[in-house]
Amino acid sequence: MTGAATHWHAPRSLREALDLREDYGDETVVVAGGTFLGVLINNGVLAPEAMLSLRDVPELRRIEIGRELTLGAMVTHREVENHPEVRRLWPALAHMFSLVASPRIRNRATVGGVLADADYASDPPSMLAALGARVVLEGPRGRRELPVEDFILGLYETAIGSDELLTSVVVPGGHEAAVYRKFRTRSHEDRPCVSVAAARHSGRLRVVVGAAAMQPQFFPDVCGMGASPREIADEYAGRIDALSDARGSAEYRRRVVAVEVRRAIEETHHG
């Protein structure tokens, strides 16, 4: 980073963290694992004067397992990936986290951080949305929950208020099937060109496409129309306003969506 001194807030409890957040708001950048912020700061894109680190907040590190799975915001990708009960009961979720970047990154990157970044090319949002997960936000007005697909508003844009913190994610259990397909065009450690998460719960299908557009793409009406996997896939490919980047052009992404959505739905039938 470029010389400027940074004030570093390191609260040791959730109460303290929420108070600091309320006091400082967006003037202070919240840092979780730092894998994304670190890149921005090193590249000079961001030079925050103050940061609020959630590293030492024990309440945010919990994994609670019941009918639903609660992942504290500071739980790392690696912890989800390796948790025996998560692997048994939410295998697709654990598998998805195991596909992110490299172990070095997964040891640092957090569940809350990746959602709050709302980067279009991250793996977890589409899988969490397909599983029907809810983001828990806490602030001076109390606690509220939002479905992941409503939480992410656009590229790097979320529903977090300037006095709120993302404290956990709640993932429903009891899916009949859940699948995550990560389609890469470059290194195995790269982000996806297109990702498709599909899950069935109580006979209802949810298909969410990640990395193809500026935010996760979910069309409940298409999923609910009882059509064949191919028809649903073609409809997704037609509706998604795909983007172009170094991982693939918009036109290429639409073709991949048509293939990968079909395959993901087919897998939910067989898996």
Next chain:
Amino acid sequence: MADPRSGGSLRYSQDVAVEGMWHARIVRSPYAHARVVSIDGSALPENTVLLTPDDVADLSMYGCQIRDEAVLSRGEARFVGDPVAVVAAPTRRLADAALALVEVDYEELPAVFGIEDAVADGAVLVHERHHVSENDAAYFGIRPVDGSNVCHRFRIRHGDVEAGFAQADVVVEETFTTDGAAHVPMEPHATLARWTDDGRLEVWSGTQTPFNVRMDLAAIFGVDQSRVRVVCPPMGGSFGAKTFVRLEGLAAATARKAGRPIKMVLDRAEEWQTLNRHPSRITVRLGAKADGTLVAKTVTCHADTGAYADCGPGVAQKMGFAAPGPYRIPNVHVDSHCVYTNAPPNGAYRGYGQMQSIWASERTMDIMADRLGIDPLELRLKNLLREGDAYATGEVMHDVAFEECLRNAAEAIGWNEGREGKGLCVLMKGMQTPSRASVAVDALEDGTYRVRCATVEMGQGARYAIRTMAAELLGVGVDDVSFPDPDTDVSPYDTRTTSSRSTHMMSRALVEAVRNLREDGRTGVGEVADQGGLDPDTGQGIASSHWHQGAAGAVVEVDEETGSMKVRHVHASVYAGKVVVRAAAELQNEGSIIMGLGTSLFESIDFADGQVMNANLSDYNVPSITDLPRITHDLVEREGAPVHGLGETALPPIPAAIGNALQSFGIRPRSLPMTPERILDAIDERDAQAGTRELEAAE
């Protein structure tokens, strides 16, 4: 004894420190072509030094092959990232902070990007004139085309191609391209410069070319070469990136103004603005008789060298003279061009232009094999150069091993058990010619020996290999032979550590050095010089005093709905003659193969109006361990054979072997890297052609 690299005790070039040194950062142009109107350092705190074009107006132009570079570009930036000023401060952190305080006003000028636009009529000229350098790296007849962006054109004229094509039953013509790529050494460029009290310039630099750097620094500052000293600590990788003058002129000029030593270490992102690999466009026309006998070939190469020639003319030359391939072809014309654009400079990269022309030529061989209905291995075996054959340059081939390498590669991938998804490539690759290597061996008072040698260590294990060879000749253990950092004040002259030449050249020079040591008792110097060179207008002469020979095979699977390719297995076979240090030789093969996979699959610099859009290791991917297929390789040795260089041989054949494996499915990739999107386009093209053929058959 723990390896100092794994134990963390090795001092790399970026670790060099001297008392009183300051740290410097480069102010870089945000425009691809602009005139610097003004530079304002008034916001800089005390205790900073700002180097501007006014401070270097007395310095001379330089360039290893074309004299087209000036320290700070004399106020005209020619690429995004071109240094326009330097700021120095007591610490790196202060220098970083100072960098943000320098205000520069620019007047943007028209720029030119890409080979096609650069060679078009009326193109913006990146340089008005092309002055051939006096550096000894300008070792061949450089033929700039004044009034154009072509800073060198090279030709091979062998036989009569018109008559040759007239005899052909089948002629194929295809155009191939390769994207720019980055070297990505783990250690970035690092240089420290200081002026001694008696006015000598001393430079510690991570460079593969100490004597060329000394020559150019002497030219820049107008002093005798003896007034410049270049020391080369070990580098954390280079792959060609750290060749010729990079930071040395800037550091020395800043040190002169600051009156104190100046250290420069680049940020990772700056690496993409410093030196990259040449993008290329290559058109191959190949004619054969129905029985597979090759009768004529023309190759037209264009290499995009960016805003400064650097060693681009040499790269275009090698791209050209490797283009005929290891085949007997009676009629060959090659036209290779080195072209300026307003991109960051492109220069040496492991394989030096030859990967690009081998990709084009060896892909064409499989397209020809398909057209003829001949097995690609058979087509190659039928035409391969054998002992005593003359190459297209007229030179006679000796110590030939193409067939053995090619058969090894074919066998390793199970060529005879069905060739679906399998591809082969065979190559010849030149070594720096002419070149000279000298080495000194001293007997020390404690009974051990010291090698003084300008071969630099960049992770390839050259020092250990040279110590091993010296120890063998001296009849002592390797630990009794030391090899201090190359230093132009004490190491005898060597052309440079490039083109897989060091172990080969030094193995010969050491024999003489040790013989002379035995006579003298204290010191022995040995020197070898390989003569040669080509007529730039006919390409006749000696292209390479020593040819690197190898082959590769690849096995792939393709998801035809998405174009996603899985490489299952890659094998490379490399002619070693005699292996000196087996573990190091094997690592060279493996490293070359892995770099070749990156080039094949996804390495690509993404430009937008001359700006590198992916100058970081998240957006620019290099292969990780999880990307590797099954990798196997072999080193071909022969009784009594000399030591052959092998630091790069396994890289150039990998892309074509993979491309040819796709060809076995009728998919014809023509651009590198072979991304899934490009493969899907090639699948569409195949299916469209099949549709057209069916329609024609129905009519």
